[in-house]
Amino acid sequence: MLIGKVVGNVWATRKDESLNGLKFLIIQQIDYYLDKEFPTFVAIDTIGAGIGETVLVSKGSSARKIIGKSDVPIDASVIGIIDTIEVEKAFKER
Template sequence: MIIGKVVGNVWATRKEELLNGFKLLVIKPINYYTNEDLKTFVAVDSIGAGIGETVLIVMGSSARKAIHKKEAPIDATVVGIIDEVEINREIKV
């Protein structure tokens, strides 16, 4: 799973038919431990998240299972809105 911030929406009037009805969000991954700058990506929204919210994302086959569309061309799905993240930076990884 990945933690990220919703930074935008994607509107596509023409897209794969299996994507019809899904809201698409632009996600900026967050690495709380190293503060590394990670590349944005697009995820299907399964829970009604909005811009500015911190979310939990699943990828790969889990992303398709989360929306019950195993044949859909989906790489990432938002499955939760995060209220709080607690990080202990003293733990070395």
């Protein structure tokens, strides 16, 4: 899974019917180890995440398991809203 920050929203009226009612968030992957800027991507959200929140995202076929509908054409889902992240900086200086 990836850690990301919710940075925006996307709306599409003309879309596959199975996507109706789903919320699409723009997310940027963030890394607490590597000082690097990652591309953004779009994920659906059924947990209730909002702009600025740090989320846990699952990609690929696993993303379809979040809503129990394995026949919906989505490849990224928010699976949790992160409370705490603990990272051991000591390992950076191997």
